[in-house]
Amino acid sequence: xxxxLLAAVVVALTPVPASAQSAGMDRADFDxxxxxxxxxxxxxxxxxxxxxxxxxxxxATDAQIFDGDDADGDGLCSYSEYLDSGDQLFHQxxxxxxxxxxxxxxx
Numbered sequence: 001x002x003x004x005l006l007a008a009v010v011v012a013l014t015p016v017p018a019s020a021q022s023a024g025m026d027r028a029d030f031d032x033x034x035x036x037x038x039x040x041x042x043x044x045x046x047x048x049x050x051x052x053x054x055x056x057x058x059x060a061t062d063a064q065i066f067d068g069d070d071a072d073g074d075g076l077c078s079y080s081e082y083l084d085s086g087d088q089l090f091h092q093x094x095x096x097x098x099x100x101x102x103x104x105x106x107x
Contacts, residue, residue: 025101027090030065034086037066038079048076065089065106 025033041049041057049057049068054077058066068077069085077085093105 024103025065025106027099030090030101031086034066034082038068038082041066042079047079049082050076065093 037057038049041053043053043056054068067085067089068082069088070077071081071084072078090101093101095105096102
């Protein structure tokens with residue numbers, strides 16, 4: 001739960017990349033960006049993000065789309081949990097349901 005709260009605070013404070021703001025982002029681009037972020041953030045290669053890994057990675061990026069949820073409360077955001085939270089986040093942000101996050105939806 002603390003990891004989720006920490007991620008929510010960090011995500012709320014980080015802006016969306018300029019390229020996504022101007023052109024929007026479809027689901028494939030969204031998933032690709034999140035996958036790349038997870039891979040680079042997972043410093044020890046255990047397919048889970050600790051609070052420290054997440055904070056370190058969030059400090060190195062300027063995007064708010066990299067939120068992760070520790071659904072089972074073990075203090076880590078596993079890759080599976082990260083994928084699930086990405087699905088939820090995309091659908092939450094895609095207010096018009098067109099499968100693309102417009103620049104307005106990303107703000």
